[in-house]
Amino acid sequence: MRTISHKDEGYGEFVATLDRRAIPGDDVREAVAEIVREVGARGDRALADYAARFDKVALAPAALFVTKEEIAEARKAVAPSTKKAVAASLRNITEFAKRSMRKDWSYRNAEGAKVGERFTPFDRVGVYVPGGKAPLVSTALMTAGFAKAAKVPEVLGATPCGPDGKVNPELLYALHAAGVSEVIKVGGAQAIAAMALGTESVRPVDRIFGPGNKFVVEAKRQLVGAVSIDLLPGPSEVLVLADKTGNPDFIAADLLAQAEHGGDSVIGFISDSKALIVKVLKAIERQLETLSRADYIREVLDQGAFALHVKNLSKGVEIANAFAPEHLSLMVEKESKWLKQIRTAGAIYVGNLSAVAVGDFLAGPSHTLPTGGAGRSFSGLRADQFQRRTSIVKLDRKSVAKSLPVVEEFARIEGLDAHGRSVSIRCE
Incomplete structure (x- = not known):
């Protein structure tokens, strides 16, 4: 984990790199453009070819969709404790969503005309759930769950299957519990293209939701216009901003939890207390010894983690606003004062006890949030994004x-x- 102080040579140059703009490289842009063209031209056959190439699975065009039998099998296979956890998360998501949906309104303007807005759910949306080392059950809930709360009639899920052609049963159960109408066993940019453009068997959607890798994010960017999107959520991020009152063990635990997301994760810690930084680094080493994936997490920390000692907390807030993190943990003495000054974070976790993982799984707000500095322009996924706005004039x-x-x-x-x-x- 790289550590740098405001007293060090090179501090200014490093801080400048934290003012990010999520602009894709030419290689990513060109690769995605080719995938979009292929799916547009060859439809189901292209999806099957990409499944063989990227996911190492023989997926005939007729077998792109999860079957009713597979859903029934998943329901039987999932443990009661998982079903209980899914239900608890969906309950909070639904209650949170109800309070953030927009409601119809009208009034008479100066000339006496009746004007207002009407909000109706989209007819059909797509939710993307990434594959990877672990089934992202919570992501299924925090995308499709909002669609269900907004009463979207049709929800198409997309997630890559394993080499056996099966979708993880817990993930499949969560998608079904969250109201997904159908699921295609397709991942990557090709899934986004299929949902946006349609194929012989995949009917296109009105809007696409969900996070993904840089190829998924770029596909969403390129296909705006053919379809609307929620935001551009890429690899996960956390930034902890703390003064001397921050709990070093809690901070270390949050940073280690973030590192579990993988090599593309961004893990940052900013403090005006050099003593706290030293304590956090020691706590990380202690806690690493207790984790089953210690070697993997250490590699992630070495690649994408930093601890920054700033002159004062005001400077830390300035840097945090420039960084525009997906998740910001604020562990400071005067919470209200500093909270008001944070403008660009996707989600803010206030206080030593506010673990980011609770927001990831249970609290209610969606954990699908802007990354790569996009928090300057985008907000996190919310229920009103599943509503179509129409103005009314009479x-x-x-x-x-x-x-x-x-x-x-x-x-x-x-x-x-x-x-x-x-x-x-x-x-x-």
């Missing part, structure tokens, strides 16, 4: 007459006499 004779003079003036300025006539004819 005029009567009085309000259309009062609107006419202003409309005619704009029509004159812009040279659009038909616009003015379309209103004046209603006043004759």
